[in-house]
Amino acid sequence: MNTTVNINLANTFFYIDEEAYKKLKNYLKAIKKSFESEEGCEEIMADIEARISELFTEKLKHERQVIGLLEVNEIIVIMGQPEDYVWEEASKKSKTNNSDSNSQKDKKLFRDGDDVYIGGVVSGIGHYLGIEPQWARLIALLLFLLSAGSFMIIYILLWIFIPEAKTTSEKLSMRGKSINISNIEQKIKEGLDDVTERVKNVDYEKVSGRFQSSVRSFFNGVGSLLLLFVRGVKNIIGAVFIIASCVILVELFIGFFSAGTLGFVSTHWFEFAEKTQTPFWLLSLAGFLCIGIPFFFPLFGGI
Amino acid sequence: MNIENTKAQMRKGVLEYCILSIIKKQNQYTSEILSTLKQGKMLVVEGTVYPLLTRLKNSELLSYHWEESTSGPPRKYYSITKKGVETLKELDQSWNDLHRAVTHITQSKKQTK
Numbered sequence: 488m489n490t491t492v493n494i495n496l497a498n499t500f501f502y503i504d505e506e507a508y509k510k511l512k513n514y515l516k517a518i519k520k521s522f523e524s525e526e527g528c529e530e531i532m533a534d535i536e537a538r539i540s541e542l543f544t545e546k547l548k549h550e551r552q553v554i555g556l557l558e559v560n561e562i563i564v565i566m567g568q569p570e571d572y573v574w575e576e577a578s579k580k581s582k583t584n585n586s587d588s589n590s591q592k593d594k595k596l597f598r599d600g601d602d603v604y605i606g607g608v609v610s611g612i613g614h615y616l617g618i619e620p621q622w623a624r625l626i627a628l629l630l631f632l633l634s635a636g637s638f639m640i641i642y643i644l645l646w647i648f649i650p651e652a653k654t655t656s657e658k659l660s661m662r663g664k665s666i667n668i669s670n671i672e673q674k675i676k677e678g679l680d681d682v683t684e685r686v687k688n689v690d691y692e693k694v695s696g697r698f699q700s701s702v703r704s705f706f707n708g709v710g711s712l713l714l715l716f717v718r719g720v721k722n723i724i725g726a727v728f729i730i731a732s733c734v735i736l737v738e739l740f741i742g743f744f745s746a747g748t749l750g751f752v753s754t755h756w757f758e759f760a761e762k763t764q765t766p767f768w769l770l771s772l773a774g775f776l777c778i779g780i781p782f783f784f785p786l787f788g789g790i
Numbered sequence: 791m792n793i794e795n796t797k798a799q800m801r802k803g804v805l806e807y808c809i810l811s812i813i814k815k816q817n818q819y820t821s822e823i824l825s826t827l828k829q830g831k832m833l834v835v836e837g838t839v840y841p842l843l844t845r846l847k848n849s850e851l852l853s854y855h856w857e858e859s860t861s862g863p864p865r866k867y868y869s870i871t872k873k874g875v876e877t878l879k880e881l882d883q884s885w886n887d888l889h890r891a892v893t894h895i896t897q898s899k900k901q902t903k
Contacts, residue, residue: 498863518837527844534820534840537863541821544862567835 491553497537499544503554511539511559517569520655539566597652597661606646614661801832806842807881808832810870813852814878819865843868851877 492508494501503511518535522528539562546558596615598607604624613623630638652661805827812818812826820843827833846852851874856864870878 522841525841525845527848531840531844534843534866535837537866538820538824538836538840541862565836567837569837571835572837572841 496543497533497540499540501540501543501554502551503559504556507554507556507559510556511562514559514563514569518572521569521572535566595657595660596649597657598646598649599658599661600651600653601658605642607651608642608645608649611649611652611661612645614663617663798834801834802838804885805832805838806846807878807885809839809842809846810851810874810878810881813868814870814875817867817869819857819867821865823868846874850874 490505491502492505494503494508494511515532515536519528519532522531525531542562542565543554543558546561547554597611599610599614599620600607602610602620604610609623609627610620612618613620616623618626627638627642650657652658808827808830809823812823818826820839823843824833824836824839827839833839843852847854847868850871852868853871854866854868857867859865
């Protein structure tokens, strides 16, 4: 049993299998990329969609038939690969491709939205420096622990200032690959785009929602931590992550205090917070940023 | 050097010429143009044609209008413009020249053999 999707292709209504829908969508996207810069791109796409719609109509035997992968593949055979859509630029591009190989050095720094634990900063920097994200993360984790929290502030600043690689061309330049159609197409084929991204975004929203609420309950003391702990116990890995995050938490408290001496926060606040022992909004904000973020680790582990 | 690529390039080189000739004979909508081209084995995949039609239209060699169809959505009918007819004449000329030149070369080769 498969899920079907309803699509409107050139004002015609179709039932399409979910897998087939993904394929068709990626195909159309890859085609669009191949003449995106051209004048009348929208019009060309409209023509192509109209034709595909016409071909589907011809192929369907009755109105309620669902379009499957088979039909989509047939359409692609008829319509051709994205490369076939490129006209006279083809020869020019193959020439520029050679020079593009030099542009491998022209990497740009982006956050990696596909490979995220927190903000994709570390994996982005990893791509930039040519380090595997796992190793980059390990180094970052060590820095987290050793720098006593100041790394956290740097991280947050980087999070704010480094743009996320959203478009396929940005993703390719992040990895230092030259931007040409076959690369873009390959990228799309890899399915790193849209669908998986959206799935991850959903998780991300879920997680960020949860950790926001956990920061709110921070006022109630360590209750939230226990709550998270209980959640995390569901599996051992989750628990390990939580212990790790607790260690980070302690480190962060030190970082918190050093933040006063670093001048990020006024000393009045620092004294006040020490005397009263009750955090107010500034502390809650700082707490939100500094303490909430490591909660990603137990949460990701726990989920 | 890829032989398939060379073949494709050859076809592509005269594709604009063919499209203009087809439309000059009779106003046609996209699918008809495609089937005519396919019958003449000028096309392997349809994809190439769409950007080309739009480009010809944008350079004012073709114009189009929408026509209602009984069996589906409205169709885009292409017709050739004055400028298109002039261009076609030029292309006719250069095709004839090319054909002559190629025939001359290929046949003279046979004789030397």
